[in-house]
Amino acid sequence: MRAAATVAAALGCLAAAPVVAHAATTSTVYASPDGSGTDCSATAPCSLTQARTAVRARTAAMTGDIVVQLAGGTYRPAAPLALGAADSGANGYRVSWQAAPGSTPVLSGGRQVTGWTLHDSASNIYAAAVPVGADSRQLYVDGALAPRAAIGINRSDVRFTTTGMTIANPALNYLAGLPAQNRIELESQNSFTDRYAPVQSISGTTITMQQPAWNNNNWGYDTLASPFAGGGLQLQNSYSFLTRAGQWYLDPAAGQLYYRAPTGWNPAAHDIELPQLTSLLQISGTYGAPAHDIAFQGITFSHTTWLTPGTSIGYADQQSGTFLAQTYQQPSNFLTSCQSGCQLFEATRNSWHQAPAAVQVSAASGITLNGNTFAHLGQVALGIGNDADAHASGVGLGASSVTVTGNSFTDDSGAGIVIGGVQPDAHHPSNAAMINQNITVTNNLVSGVAKDYKDMAGILSTYVTHAVIEHNEVTDLPYDGIDVGWGWGMNDPGGSQDYANRGTYNYQPVYTTATTLKNTAVNDNRIHGTKKLFHDGGSLYNLSANPGATFTANYIYDNQRTVGLYLDEGSRYVTLTNNVVQDSGVWAFTNASSTNHTDDNAFRTNWYNGGVTNVATGAPHNNTLSGNVQVSGTNWPSAAQQVISQSGVQRATVSVTNPGNQASTSGTAIGGLQIQATASGSGRTLTYAASGLPAGLSINASTGLITGTPTTAGTSSVTVSATDSTGVSGSASFAWTVSGGSSGGGACRVAYARNEWSGGFTADITVTNTGGATVNGWTVAWSFPGDQKITSAWNAAVTQSGSAVTATDVSYNAAIAPGGTVQFGFQGTWTGNDTSPTTFTLNGTTCG
Known part of the structure; x- marks a missing residue:
């Protein structure tokens, strides 16, 4: 430790106010659905991608959080928003993408379909043009998933072969005459698997299926050919299967979308969304440079699709969103010899794939998702630290200190939340940075998910160290509620x-060490x-x-x-x-x-x-x-x-910390009073308001910072409130006294005494009123010539922005009589320069 040094500076000035510390400067980037240009200001907002560029330009010099404020409305990006290390927080601060106060921004991967015409009046089938080649497995009508064109068949209607099926029921012979046969799919809902296999061609009574989807769906356990239970079959995705109102069919080659409307219903009067994107948000760095300190709050994610099940890979479901995706060596008689496992099937386990999510987080830490809505997504809604094949970035696993709180998941085709991977690096990682750890999932509503891939639980956490899954409500599901492990x-x-x-x-191998799965807490759900x-x-x-x-x-x-x-x-x-x-x-x-x-x-x-x-x-x-x-x-x-009463999502509450009674001087700008509020349960963005503020003061609705210059002496009763986007609010009340200002304040003297050690210091400031009038209310200001950072203070409210510091009186020391003194102090840190300040001002006037 360096020897302590005491330095006194005889200068002129006064000091102090409530005991608060160091105020961080927040930078705001503004975006809107029709934003353009590069200003990214409140009056000239930009697009999401330009907002990302603006953030990158600011992160290196962060002195506070960067807020990307999204105006309300629907954003329809041409590609997913990808965020990595360059888009992360810095210097201990974070980048927060959040809804503007009172707004609901929707990040949509869909195209709103318009231009409907009546195509078949007898069946009330309408048609609309879409871009040629556009493909989707989902369609959303007025905010709900619409069923694809489909017909049910009995198992006795077909016989299974190693290449497909043979039609046994003559009533199905018409299938051979259908167009676009390679878009037809067979779905089988079994005991714990939900399988999809696409058709290749149909000739006479022979249905040839696409490979490897067919073979992969017909060996192992609970197979398409031999389900352990259930086994209901559907043929899907042909115009001829438009047999019920509400069904739809898409012909990508012709660029035509068909919808069988209910009687008296015209689709032109409704919101019909056709997904185009296969993900919306990708937060992923690398193991050496992870994405970090990024938050999303109050955003709605909607309208995506996942196309793999309709390809030759199909959806050879194994359990909980895992599937076979490659060609394997199989027994020649697999349809009979491998319907409840076989040795060759065991070779597949380390290469099972995971279904990808609409919002993907991997190789990332310090990520927060609060108060968002994940609705109408054609896949898993949120994937955290899944295997690499489930991440568009190509980098999987590696998620740490991720918090998911106060969100809702509904009307999604896959699981609400999937945490962790299933392949070897998930359970015995080759790089320690791959470990998924410290994932917190609290106060979320997961309802009505797994609509298309029904084998998925509401929440799944596989190989994760210390996953905390608490106070969630999980409901309306075809399969499990909360699943842990693998x-x-x-x-x-x-x-x-x-x-x-x-x-x-x-x-x-037979492993001799434990997997990464441990210390899971599943409580109060x-x-x-x-x-x-x-x-x-x-x-x-x-x-x-x-x-x-x-x-x-x-x-x-x-x-x-x-x-x-x-x-x-x-x-x-x-x-x-x-x-x-x-x-x-x-x-x-x-x-x-x-x-x-x-x-x-x-x-x-x-x-x-x-x-x-x-x-x-x-x-x-x-x-x-x-x-x-x-x-x-x-x-x-x-x-x-x-x-029972305490289980599930906790009732949202908003608490506002009472700052205590305030005192200031008429005509003198206040240093800024930061209103502190916390939201439990909801996790929504807060909006601030205040009533009864002294004339000349105002509160920032987004940040809760009160600033300004009071103009009239007197005492006001002030109430400050914070309200989340669900309407839940909290408030606190206090008195604010404004004293009449003195004629100057320059008749003063300041002594600055410092006690220093390596990396830290304390300082005491003594202010003497050398004038002939009482100073009622005071603010002392100075700038550090070094790199000092104040961490705490006493007998004054001290705020710091960069090197500039202001200290304001507290209620018990607001007045300094002629010849009287006031003393306050603070503690701080420094790295290269702890030189003492030499110039102070009192109430805006330099002390002499």
């Missing part, structure tokens, strides 16, 4: 004998309206070892009497406590064989009102049940009722 225990230390028996370890289509899986589900995991105080109900708490193969070290499971057929389940290591889990003090308990206790599994209580009907004890 790998069936085969990648855990020592592997799984079950998978050794299947031949898995002929294609991958409300999970209901699940399992509407698929009955395998559970409302709350874990897969593989998850050391330190806690599933606590979740409320589960309305799951079609399926499994409530489901620990699948290889689940270990999971503690499930204080959960309320209502009306489940099986309230607690461990999928334990003698050798699959579904072991060492604890079900403690849960409440349930019936259903089977299917937990493997004792050796070799050693799962335990203790203190669990079965109740009659819904006569829940008070502790269970508390869990």
Whole structure:
């Protein structure tokens, strides 16, 4: 440590105000749907891409957050917004893309379809021109997903072959005469998979299917040809299948969109959106230079599509949005020998792909998504740290310190949120920067998602270290509510004998170290309206070892009497406590064989009102049940009722911190009073207002900063408020006294005493009034000649912008009598220069 140095400067001036620290300067970039040019100002806003360019020009010199303020309206970008390291915050600040106060900006990947004409009056089918080549698997009509043209068929109508199907029902022979046969798809909704396979051609009664989609859909588990349960079939995507009102068909080659309207309904009077983009936002850096410190608030993301299932790859679904995407060596008789697994199928596991998301985050840290709406997206809504093949950037995994709070997910074709990857680098990364960690998902509503890819849970978190999934409401789903983990225990230390028996370890190592999955917290969620289509899986589900995991105080109900708490193969070290499971057929389940290591889990003090308990206790599994209580009907004890009432999305609240009574001087500009407010639950952008401010003062509605010069002496009763975009508000009231100003303020003397050490210092300032009149209210100002940064203050409110500093009185030391003194001080940091200031002003006049 350097020897302490005390420096006194005899100058003239006065000082002080409320104890507040260092004010950061916020820079605002303005964008609008029709923005153009490069100004990016409030009067001349720019486009989203130009806003990104403006941000890049400002980040290196950031002295506060950069806010990209989006005006209301619909933005229709030609390409996704891609943000990387160059678009990130700097110097401890962040870049926040957020809705303008009171506005709802919509980032849409769609084209609004107009110019409808009646094409077939008998069937009320309308047509509209779209660009030739435009393709989409989704259409949104008045804010809702419209069904594609489709017909249901029975399994007895066809026979499955290694190349496709043979028509067995003569009523389907007309299929051979249909145009655009390679756009027809077969969907099969099974026990836990939802499979799509496209047609290649139809000749007579022979339907040849595209490869490798057909073969990949017909081996492994719960296949298209041999589902474990369910197995309803649909033929989709032909003009001839427009059999019901509300259905649509797109002909890209002709550039024509067809819609079968309800009786008396004209599409020209409705909002019809055809997606064009396959993602909207891509936040991704590299492992060496991640994207970081970026936030999105109050934005609606809508209208995307995902085209892969309609290609030769199809959607050879395996579970929860994973699929086979390449050609594999198969047994020649796979239709009979590999319908419940086979050794060659085990070679596929490390190359399963994940469905991509509309909003993608990878190789990124310090990312916040607050108060956004993810609606009408033709894929997974939000993907965080998925495998590289699911990210347009080509860089997967590597997501850390990502917060997702107060968002809504609805009417999406895939899952609401998918966190983590499934390939080897996800569970045993070759680079430590690939680890997905510290992901927080709280207070989100996930409702009515997985509309097209029905195998997906509302929220899925795979290989993640410390995922926190709390206070979410997850509802109206065909499959599971919240799923955690991956790998069936085969990648855990020592592997799984079950998978050794299947031949898995002929294609991958038996790992001796743990995966990245640990310390998952799934707490206080409300999970209901699940399992509407698929009955395998559970409302709350874990897969593989998850050391330190806690599933606590979740409320589960309305799951079609399926499994409530489901620990699948290889689940270990999971503690499930204080959960309320209502009306489940099986309230607690461990999928334990003698050798699959579904072991060492604890079900403690849960409440349930019936259903089977299917937990493997004792050796070799050693799962335990203790203190669990079965109740009659819904006569829940008070502790269970508390869990129920506190589960799900927390009620939004806005709290405004009372700044305390204020004092200032007429005719003297105030240093600025920053109103502090926080929003819980909603995560929405806040708008500020104030009533009763002294004349000459005003509040910035976006930032909450009060500035100006008071013009009239007196005491005012001030109320400041903050309101989020859902209308929830909070307020605080205080008194603001404005004193009559003195005639000058130049009759003063200042002593500056500094105590310095390496990298830090404290300073005391003594102000003496050398004049003959009392100074009522004072502001002292100076500039540091060095690189000092003030971190805290006492006996004054001190604000700093760059090198410039102002100190204002607090209520108890606002007056300085003739010959009297006032003293205040502060603590700070420095790096290269701690030279003391030499010039001070009092109330705008230099001290002599």
